Amino acid sequence: MTQPASTLPPLVDSVLQVRKPYVLFLGDVTEATDAKTAFGLRDWCTADCIGQLRLPACTVDTGLPDLSPIEAKAKGAGSLVIGIAPIGGKLQPHWVPLLVEVLEAGIDVVSGMHTRLASYPDLVQAAQKGHARLIDIRHYSGPLSVGTGIKRTGKRVLTVGTDCALGKKYTALAIAQELRRRGLPADFRATGQTGTLIAGRGLAVDAVIADFIAGAAELISPANQAEHWDVVEGQGSIMNPAYAGVSLGLLHGSQPDAIIVCHDPLRTHIGGMPHIPLVPVEEIVDLTLRLGRLTNPHIRCVGVSLNTAAMSEAERAAALAEYEQRLGVPAFDPMQRGVERVVDFLLA
Amino acid sequence: MTQPASTLPPLVDSVLQVRKPYVLFLGDVTEATDAKTAFGLRDWCTADCIGQLRLPACTVDTGLPDLSPIEAKAKGAGSLVIGIAPIGGKLQPHWVPLLVEVLEAGIDVVSGMHTRLASYPDLVQAAQKGHARLIDIRHYSGPLSVGTGIKRTGKRVLTVGTDCALGKKYTALAIAQELRRRGLPADFRATGQTGTLIAGRGLAVDAVIADFIAGAAELISPANQAEHWDVVEGQGSIMNPAYAGVSLGLLHGSQPDAIIVCHDPLRTHIGGMPHIPLVPVEEIVDLTLRLGRLTNPHIRCVGVSLNTAAMSEAERAAALAEYEQRLGVPAFDPMQRGVERVVDFLLA
Numbered sequence: 001m002t003q004p005a006s007t008l009p010p011l012v013d014s015v016l017q018v019r020k021p022y023v024l025f026l027g028d029v030t031e032a033t034d035a036k037t038a039f040g041l042r043d044w045c046t047a048d049c050i051g052q053l054r055l056p057a058c059t060v061d062t063g064l065p066d067l068s069p070i071e072a073k074a075k076g077a078g079s080l081v082i083g084i085a086p087i088g089g090k091l092q093p094h095w096v097p098l099l100v101e102v103l104e105a106g107i108d109v110v111s112g113m114h115t116r117l118a119s120y121p122d123l124v125q126a127a128q129k130g131h132a133r134l135i136d137i138r139h140y141s142g143p144l145s146v147g148t149g150i151k152r153t154g155k156r157v158l159t160v161g162t163d164c165a166l167g168k169k170y171t172a173l174a175i176a177q178e179l180r181r182r183g184l185p186a187d188f189r190a191t192g193q194t195g196t197l198i199a200g201r202g203l204a205v206d207a208v209i210a211d212f213i214a215g216a217a218e219l220i221s222p223a224n225q226a227e228h229w230d231v232v233e234g235q236g237s238i239m240n241p242a243y244a245g246v247s248l249g250l251l252h253g254s255q256p257d258a259i260i261v262c263h264d265p266l267r268t269h270i271g272g273m274p275h276i277p278l279v280p281v282e283e284i285v286d287l288t289l290r291l292g293r294l295t296n297p298h299i300r301c302v303g304v305s306l307n308t309a310a311m312s313e314a315e316r317a318a319a320l321a322e323y324e325q326r327l328g329v330p331a332f333d334p335m336q337r338g339v340e341r342v343v344d345f346l347l348a
Numbered sequence: 349m350t351q352p353a354s355t356l357p358p359l360v361d362s363v364l365q366v367r368k369p370y371v372l373f374l375g376d377v378t379e380a381t382d383a384k385t386a387f388g389l390r391d392w393c394t395a396d397c398i399g400q401l402r403l404p405a406c407t408v409d410t411g412l413p414d415l416s417p418i419e420a421k422a423k424g425a426g427s428l429v430i431g432i433a434p435i436g437g438k439l440q441p442h443w444v445p446l447l448v449e450v451l452e453a454g455i456d457v458v459s460g461m462h463t464r465l466a467s468y469p470d471l472v473q474a475a476q477k478g479h480a481r482l483i484d485i486r487h488y489s490g491p492l493s494v495g496t497g498i499k500r501t502g503k504r505v506l507t508v509g510t511d512c513a514l515g516k517k518y519t520a521l522a523i524a525q526e527l528r529r530r531g532l533p534a535d536f537r538a539t540g541q542t543g544t545l546i547a548g549r550g551l552a553v554d555a556v557i558a559d560f561i562a563g564a565a566e567l568i569s570p571a572n573q574a575e576h577w578d579v580v581e582g583q584g585s586i587m588n589p590a591y592a593g594v595s596l597g598l599l600h601g602s603q604p605d606a607i608i609v610c611h612d613p614l615r616t617h618i619g620g621m622p623h624i625p626l627v628p629v630e631e632i633v634d635l636t637l638r639l640g641r642l643t644n645p646h647i648r649c650v651g652v653s654l655n656t657a658a659m660s661e662a663e664r665a666a667a668l669a670e671y672e673q674r675l676g677v678p679a680f681d682p683m684q685r686g687v688e689r690v691v692d693f694l695l696a
Binding site: 146147148149150151205206207208209210211212213214215238239241242243244245246247248249250252253270273275276279283287290291294295 | 494495496497498499553554555556557558559560561562563586587589590591592593594595596597598600601618621623624627631635638639642643
């Protein structure tokens with residue numbers, strides 16, 4: 001899905017801006033599952049991905065043209081995105097010579113890995129030589145303030161969830177796309193690493209100092225024209241034992257007029273935590289609305305987004321009917337069916 | 349109030365340990381309000397404060413003996429605590445020569461200021477020379493993990509609040525002291541800067557990366573013997589637009605068996621935010637219990653701690669009676685009356 005150009009006034013400097021178009025770096029991986037970021041970008045911002053850069057040993061292929069650093073520059077590449085997640089999240093030393101070539105050609109290098117790019121002196125030197133940037137989207141070190149709770153103009157919808165990894169980003173992208181298809185001013189607002197790469201800008205709220213979660217969320221969806229919709233990518237869940245703090249700060253800072261709750265009907269426990277049963281979706285909605293009223297008294301739930309990827313067509317239809325009845329709002333799976341009904345309901 | 353010695357097994361390294369006893373550094377301040385940390389330590393861990401260190405221009409006096417760096421070392425000082433908060437939270441360059449003397453004498457220097465001590469080469473050199481440490485309790489850089497939600501042995505009580513700065517730390521200190529007075533194994537668990545200084549160890553949860561709030565809280569109150577109580581210092585409020593994320597991560601990570609809600613009956617709005625009305629204490633309790641059930645299904649509210657400092661005796665009595673009736677649990681002001689009834693209720 002291509003992120004459309006922004007209708008917004010320029011964002012403050014502390015929200016990260018990444019230069020497009022992208023070349024996807026695949027290193028020497030041999031398993032497609034190690035290149036999830038690359039495949040995600042290829043699928044979600046297809047028009048922004050102009051090629052791939054691989055070492056000879058690489059057997060994974062995104063289908064994009066192979067480009068050398070010089071060829072990438074000639075085609076106008078803005079950034080090389082490290083699209084792979086090696087074990088331990090560390091940059092491999094034998095990648096460095098190729099990354100040096102990229103930087104010296106004037107192309108930014110963007111990484112979501114634990115290792116900071118700037119910890120490699122060769123990369124720092126090459127970036128200076130090529131007037132290129134080293135961007136670590138996992139590490140945020142820009143200026144931030146604490147949240148203020150002050151009402152901003154413009155309208156906001158936030159995706160929330162019963163857990164992580166069940167469709168909050170994809171739902172937000174699909175809603176933003178549908179709003180724009182109708183000619184309405186709308187922007188997807190990225191709050192995580194992959195979302196930031198898709199949108200070309202954003203801020204990973206889970207990477208800021210805890211005091212500044214809500215303040216960061218306030219920056220991500222700044223004041224806007226009255227009819228403008230920010231569709232904010234949710235993170236985690238207020239009922240996930242690891243990440244609830246991030247989710248609540250994001251809720252308060254986003255001050256949403258509407259939420260869409262994302263859920264996987266087949267999931268019984270928090271991912272990776274068999275000792276923590278999933279909380280019913282009704283409880284998530286009720287708690288989210290009560291907590292969210294602090295910064296937006298008019299908050300309401302407008303839809304339930306179901307991840308039905310593992311279901312048969314009959315199971316999917318039954319699940320959508322069941323959750324629509326339980327919650328009294330449109331139920332949909334943005335991967336399987338359109339989001340027209342939930343956007344109708346949002347705008348009604 | 350003196351923090352009693354621990355009954356615990358050694359904490360993991362990532363919880364900060366500060367060496368006692370303390371000498372309090374007052375610099376050259378001329379207003380007592382600029383020395384709140386120093387007065388707090390003098391009052392809350394009196395037996396751990398052996399003296400003060402002042403520049404000639406200082407007119408503020410804690411009443412503790414003035415000590416030179418050499419005298420402080422001779423009396424066994426473990427740390428010099430910078431007990432003042434200058435405007436902008438910055439270390440003043442003209443303090444440096446005296447701090448160098450302290451470090452060279454082998455005394456740690458502990459700071460809660462924004463400026464990192466290690467950003468002063470003279471201090472780094474002096475610390476190396478004196479085998480002393482530079483400790484920035486505002487900046488946490490140790491290893492942390494995300495929360496797991498796994499049940500730990502031992503019992504925990506957490507103070508929560510309708511806002512910041514209304515008695516959560518003092519309430520926790522008073523409860524821990526009363527439990528120990530009864531001969532029960534109990535520890536105050538510090539989650540903020542001043543609390544860490546009082547206890548001699550702790551971790552400022554608002555200073556960690558957002559992803560790790562709950563994981564940090566899990567470290568702060570580790571598994572313990574079945575009858576042991578950890579009394580965990582709360583932070584912020586789940587209904588404070590700036591800090592709610594910290595409060596919720598601390599709740600989930602602390603997995604408390606009991607909460608005590610702290611409130612100021614005269615406060616109508618969140619401190620510093622006239623546009624955000626305070627949420628009723630009943631709503632805070634209900635939301636906290638429902639959110640807290642995620643990691644402890646048996647969580648219950650055992651008391652309401654009222655900050656009645658600004659009330660007459662008649663108003664105080666009326667407020668305590670009113671809140672005790674409204675919430676159905678003991679109401680108390682730990683600064684004005686004892687905490688015996690609430691501890692009875694906790695243990696019942």
